[in-house]
Amino acid sequence: MVALITASFSWGQDVFEKYEYDDSVSYFSISPKMFQMLAKLSIETNDPEADKFIKLVEEIESFKVITTESKDVAQEIQTWVDKHIKTQNLDELMRVRDKGAHVNFYVKSTKNDDRVKKLLMFVTDINEGQIDLGDRKPETVLLYLSGDIDLTQISKLVNEMNLPGSQQLGKLNKK
Amino acid sequence: MKKLLIFAVVVAFTGCSKTQSIQEYYVAKSEDPNFLVIDIPTSILGINNEVLNDEEQAALDSFQKLNVLMFRKTAANAEQFPEELKIVREIVDGEQFDPLMVVSDRQFSGKLLLEGSVERPDEIVFFGSATNEGFLLARLIGSKMQVEKAVVLAKALEREGALDNAVEAIGQML
Numbered sequence: 001m002v003a004l005i006t007a008s009f010s011w012g013q014d015v016f017e018k019y020e021y022d023d024s025v026s027y028f029s030i031s032p033k034m035f036q037m038l039a040k041l042s043i044e045t046n047d048p049e050a051d052k053f054i055k056l057v058e059e060i061e062s063f064k065v066i067t068t069e070s071k072d073v074a075q076e077i078q079t080w081v082d083k084h085i086k087t088q089n090l091d092e093l094m095r096v097r098d099k100g101a102h103v104n105f106y107v108k109s110t111k112n113d114d115r116v117k118k119l120l121m122f123v124t125d126i127n128e129g130q131i132d133l134g135d136r137k138p139e140t141v142l143l144y145l146s147g148d149i150d151l152t153q154i155s156k157l158v159n160e161m162n163l164p165g166s167q168q169l170g171k172l173n174k175k
Numbered sequence: 176m177k178k179l180l181i182f183a184v185v186v187a188f189t190g191c192s193k194t195q196s197i198q199e200y201y202v203a204k205s206e207d208p209n210f211l212v213i214d215i216p217t218s219i220l221g222i223n224n225e226v227l228n229d230e231e232q233a234a235l236d237s238f239q240k241l242n243v244l245m246f247r248k249t250a251a252n253a254e255q256f257p258e259e260l261k262i263v264r265e266i267v268d269g270e271q272f273d274p275l276m277v278v279s280d281r282q283f284s285g286k287l288l289l290e291g292s293v294e295r296p297d298e299i300v301f302f303g304s305a306t307n308e309g310f311l312l313a314r315l316i317g318s319k320m321q322v323e324k325a326v327v328l329a330k331a332l333e334r335e336g337a338l339d340n341a342v343e344a345i346g347q348m349l
Contacts, residue, residue, distance in 0.1 A: 021264070027278070030275070034275040036293045040293070
């Protein structure tokens with residue numbers, strides 16, 4: 001069964017869009033055009049923390065998150081991630097275990113250590129007993145960011161979403 | 176390479192099937208009793224031309240109207256729902272529009288789309304659907320809309336009490 005799914009899964013197809021209308025999947029995405037439009041609105045605040053956050057957002061080109069409670073879909077996401085890492089030559093940034101969940105970070109590096117072109121955060125084996133997510137029992141969370149991303153700032157964004165692994169990513173700041 | 180692939184897909188799709196345009200869909204459904212179709216011109220805001228400065232006026236003029244189409248799911252039309260949903264999804268996911276934002280969570284899905292350039296779009300569309308409720312399609316139509324002036328315009332509209340005018344006018348329409 002799994003082999004069949006894997007075989008029918010066409011190469012390079014975007015796993016996010018494939019499941020966008022699937023009830024077993026939660027999906028959120030902001031396209032490059034939306035980020036361009038937000039930048040045009042040139043929102044101004046007097047709060048330096050908020051300004052930093054806006055600057056961070058302006059550096060992002062594309063943002064996608066998908067989570068699922070279905071084991072079959074989780075398996076497909078895993079397959080897509082494995083393939084994507086190979087075809088896009090992503091490097092493993094780190095691998096952590098937080099509250100029973102496995103969190104893997106992959107990046108498309110640049111010459112600057114603090115900046116990456118892509119960041120892929122993949123959370124599996126989520127242990128519901130240790131992480132309170134209300135009535136949700138996600139199998140997998142996949143977060144995908146592209147742009148000119150400052151790793152030292154991105155942990156704040158991940159923190160906002162209350163996902164496991166954000167604290168470990170935050171520790172990158174202190175190296 | 177990716178752009179080439181998208182281009183090929185678009186050509187393949189336009190070559191073999193002609194999807195109904197969003198405008199054709201609105202027109203077709205305005206006679207269907209299961210749909211509620213409302214056309215709201217910006218004049219509903221009741222703004223006197225003299226109270227806006229040139230910048231505000233130009234921004235307001237670039238927006239023309241809001242078209243809303245609603246399908247409210249009932250026991251009687253439940254069978255029609257999946258068909259209509261499929262048609263609308265094909266339209267909004269078609270080549271006419273570029274997605275800005277997508278949110279999808281279990282039974283609910285919402286999508287913000289744009290037609291035209293990011294700097295000067297001609298149309299911004301919201302499409303929201305809920306498995307048990309129905310769906311809503313809202314089109315903000317204009318001509319090279321000055322989106323970056325949205326904040327300036329919103330302030331002007333607030334100053335002139337435009338929202339109250341609009342609420343009153345829509346109330347009378349319904």
